Amino acid sequence: xxxxxxxxxxxxxxxxxxxxxxxxxxxxxxxxxxxxxxxxxxxxxxxxxxxxxxxxxxxxxxxxxxxxxxxxxxxxxxxxxxxxxxxxxxxxxxxxxxxxxxxxxxxxxxxxxxxxxxxxxxxxxxxxxxxxxxxxxxxxxxxxxxxxxxxxxxxxxxxxxxxxxxxxxxxxxxxxxxxxxxxxxxxxxxxxxxxxxxxxxxxxxxxxxxxxxxxxxxxxxxxxxxxxxxxxxxxxxxxxxxxxxxxxxxxxxxxxxxxxxxxxxxxxxxxxxxxxxxxxxxxxxxxxxxxxxxxx
Ligand code: R5P
Numbered sequence: 001x002x003x004x005x006x007x008x009x010x011x012x013x014x015x016x017x018x019x020x021x022x023x024x025x026x027x028x029x030x031x032x033x034x035x036x037x038x039x040x041x042x043x044x045x046x047x048x049x050x051x052x053x054x055x056x057x058x059x060x061x062x063x064x065x066x067x068x069x070x071x072x073x074x075x076x077x078x079x080x081x082x083x084x085x086x087x088x089x090x091x092x093x094x095x096x097x098x099x100x101x102x103x104x105x106x107x108x109x110x111x112x113x114x115x116x117x118x119x120x121x122x123x124x125x126x127x128x129x130x131x132x133x134x135x136x137x138x139x140x141x142x143x144x145x146x147x148x149x150x151x152x153x154x155x156x157x158x159x160x161x162x163x164x165x166x167x168x169x170x171x172x173x174x175x176x177x178x179x180x181x182x183x184x185x186x187x188x189x190x191x192x193x194x195x196x197x198x199x200x201x202x203x204x205x206x207x208x209x210x211x212x213x214x215x216x217x218x219x220x221x222x223x224x225x226x227x228x229x230x231x232x233x234x235x236x237x238x239x240x241x242x243x244x245x246x247x248x249x250x251x252x253x254x255x256x257x258x259x260x261x262x263x264x265x266x267x268x269x270x271x272x273x274x275x276x277x278x279x280x281x282x283x284x285x286x287x288x289x290x291x292x293x294x295x296x
Contacts, residue, residue: 003051003084003294006043006071008064010274014088014283015055021287022294027052031067039067043074051294052080054118059250059273061091065113072117082119084293088145088272088286089248090123096130111137122289124272124282125219125247129170143289147247147270147282148174152181154268154280155215155245163212165242167191167201167230174247175217185209189230201229203237214242221246221269224255228262241265249275 004027007015019026027045034040052075056068072083096107111134114121121142126134134142155162155178162184166175168191179186187208192200214234216227227244234242241263249269256277259267271278 001048001050001295003053004045004047005053005055005086006045006075008054008056008068008071011055011057013274014057014271014286017281017283018055018086018287018290021283022291024294029054029071039070041067041070041074043071043078047075047078047080049079049081051082051084053084053086053290053294055086057089057273058087058091059089059248065091065110069113069117076117083117084120084122084290085114085118086122086286086290088124088282089250090121090126090134093127093131094129096128107131108137112139115139120293122286122293124270124286125174127170127219141293143293145282145285145289146177147272147280147285148177149181150270150280150282150285151217151245151247152178155184156182159213159215159243161212162215163187163209165189165214165216165230165234167216167218167226171218174219178217185212189233191226191229197223197225199225199229201226201233203233208237210238214239215245216242217245219246220248220250221255221259221267222250222252224251224259227259227264231259231262231264235263243268245269245280247272249273249277251275 005015006027006029030042032040075083092106092110115138124145125147164175164179164186166172166188172188175186189201244264244267247270267277268279269277270280270282
């Protein structure tokens with residue numbers, strides 16, 4: 001029997017594209033928020049022993065996780081064979097260590113909790129730094145889709161002489177993979193985070209071709225302060241306006257406007273979180289990963 005794909009609000013476009021690519025039916029999931037902000041979930045399509053895929057990108061996770069848990073529980077009680085989670089953006093991975101005494105480490109407990117109510121996971125470029133593989137923290141089969149090939153294809157098609165720039169050492173894994181695939185040169189800057197909204201970035205001490213189009217690449221844009229500090233360092237070093245590329249368009253508060261005001265030529269993101277900057281479609285790569293988890 002074919003799997004059913006259920007979309008959380010904001011995930012319908014990606015879910016519909018996946019249904020078309022994989023020739024799978026969509027299921028109806030209704031989500032109601034009570035005035036006190038509790039969630040009521042209703043599965044409005046019979047699941048009849050099929051696999052059910054919940055499509056729910058986990059930006060703004062505190063508003064979504066309880067409803068996701070309730071949806072997975074309801075699907076199981078209603079007879080789903082397996083409940084799989086497609087979370088193109090996976091939350092709570094950056095706090096993978098106790099940076100200050102007494103802090104809660106979020107990556108492992110959240111992964112343990114998700115593993116307790118889904119049977120498998122597909123995500124895109126999870127922010128793995130001190131954890132090297134998702135399967136170290138998830139006890140269910142977890143598949144990571146790489147955005148690098150699609151980002152590289154976009155850069156190759158759009159920009160004749162790019163110089164890829166990673167704003168910090170953590171971005172090296174993504175920037176170097178994209179640079180290899182374009183192919184084109186890349187540099188990685190050094191970042192010091194002084195607070196949620198405050199970062200300092202410096203350029204490496206190497207000869208760099210300043211006539212190329214700088215393309216800042218990071219996995220996440222949240223406050224945008226990393227991009228803004230990197231843009232400032234590039235400008236001081238004599239570069240032109242950069243194009244800011246990110247996998248995950250988290251964009252908290254004024255991030256998008258602040259990046260444009262700081263002089264970005266353009267912001268381009270992948271469609272892991274629905275946003276008007278989405279220009280790089282990961283539908284084909286996500287469909288392949290999901291197909292491999294589903295019964296044939
Ligand atoms: C952190 O290591 C990530 O790779 C990003 O650089 C970071 O999440 C960006 O955050 P923000 O936009 O708040 O500076």
